[in-house]
Amino acid sequence: MRRGSIIFLKAVTVLIGIVALAAMIRFPLTEGRAVNLDLFSIYSDPFILYGYAASIPFFIGLYQVFKLLGYIGENKVFSPSSARALRIIKYCAITQSVLIVIAALYIMMFHAKGDDPAGAIAMAIVATFISIVIATAASVFERILQKQL
Amino acid sequence: MKQASTLFLKATLFVMGGLVLAFCIFAVPAISSGVGVEWPELAYLKYPILIAGYLTAIPFFIALYQAFKLLSYIDKNTAFSVASVKALKYIKYCGIAMSILYFAGMPILFQIADADDAPGLVLIGLALATAPLVVAVFAAVLQKLLQNAIDIKSENELTV
Numbered sequence: 001m002r003r004g005s006i007i008f009l010k011a012v013t014v015l016i017g018i019v020a021l022a023a024m025i026r027f028p029l030t031e032g033r034a035v036n037l038d039l040f041s042i043y044s045d046p047f048i049l050y051g052y053a054a055s056i057p058f059f060i061g062l063y064q065v066f067k068l069l070g071y072i073g074e075n076k077v078f079s080p081s082s083a084r085a086l087r088i089i090k091y092c093a094i095t096q097s098v099l100i101v102i103a104a105l106y107i108m109m110f111h112a113k114g115d116d117p118a119g120a121i122a123m124a125i126v127a128t129f130i131s132i133v134i135a136t137a138a139s140v141f142e143r144i145l146q147k148q149l
Numbered sequence: 150m151k152q153a154s155t156l157f158l159k160a161t162l163f164v165m166g167g168l169v170l171a172f173c174i175f176a177v178p179a180i181s182s183g184v185g186v187e188w189p190e191l192a193y194l195k196y197p198i199l200i201a202g203y204l205t206a207i208p209f210f211i212a213l214y215q216a217f218k219l220l221s222y223i224d225k226n227t228a229f230s231v232a233s234v235k236a237l238k239y240i241k242y243c244g245i246a247m248s249i250l251y252f253a254g255m256p257i258l259f260q261i262a263d264a265d266d267a268p269g270l271v272l273i274g275l276a277l278a279t280a281p282l283v284v285a286v287f288a289a290v291l292q293k294l295l296q297n298a299i300d301i302k303s304e305n306e307l308t309v
Binding site for chain 1: 154155157158161223228229279283286287289290293294297298
């Protein structure tokens with residue numbers, strides 16, 4: 001039962017990563033301005049490149065979750081390595097929230113005249129909030145773990 | 150510092166609860182009566198949507214309350230106790246119940262998606278239905294871990 005649930009959670013983690021990656025590759029192609037551009041200029045847009053760079057902590061965090069699930073499966077949760085994985089998740093989440101805030105500020109300041117970026121900003125606020133919640137939860141878990149070691 | 154982080158997580162639980170409460174009060178009745186206005190042939194979905202909407206809210210709020218209790222245990226340094234294992238067990242059951250209810254409600258969503266010609270709606274519904282299941286499995290794993298830790302602890306106390 002335990003092994004099955006670990007495999008399930010690992011599969012979900014991988015699925016989240018694949019969906020995020022697919023969305024990130026697909027999304028620039030669907031934007032209005034992409035119609036008149038060749039593939040290279042679509043992806044070499046500075047903001048889109050920033051988006052790819054900013055996704056790195058997300059994928060690192062996901063990988064650490066995967067590793068953590070592996071430790072749980074091997075009965076090694078109460079080990080320094082899983083505390084380390086949680087710490088990395090915490091730092092990734094903090095970095096992610098900062099990167100999203102920077103992106104939101106950029107959109108706020110440089111969006112086209114007459115364009116209303118309220119939706120994008122709202123999404124950025126929610127995403128920032130979620131990242132902070134993850135960081136806090138990871139730090140709480142880390143502290144509980146540390147106490148047990 | 151520790152108090153602050155659990156306090157923040159507790160506040161997050163309150164925000165989530167408030168959002169869902171607002172959704173229940175404002176959005177669910179609006180959706181249930183709006184479907185009949187938008188697509189008269191789907192008017193018979195009014196009460197199923199209402200019932201399904203409120204029914205799924207019940208396990209959600211129970212799970213939220215248990216998560217709140219769990220954070221209190223962490224605050225009091227009693228995370229490794231039978232009480233928190235129990236809270237996790239309730240969260241597990243609530244997650245399973247929510248997932249079952251969502252999957253049971255999928256036929257409603259199918260008809261709306263069909264009428265609206267929006268197949269993406271079904272995909273979103275599936276994602277929403279799977280999310281509580283993921284939470285349930287995670288809670289089950291945590292429950293097992295905690296139980297093991299408690300068992301080992303009591304064993305040690307017995308031998309010493």
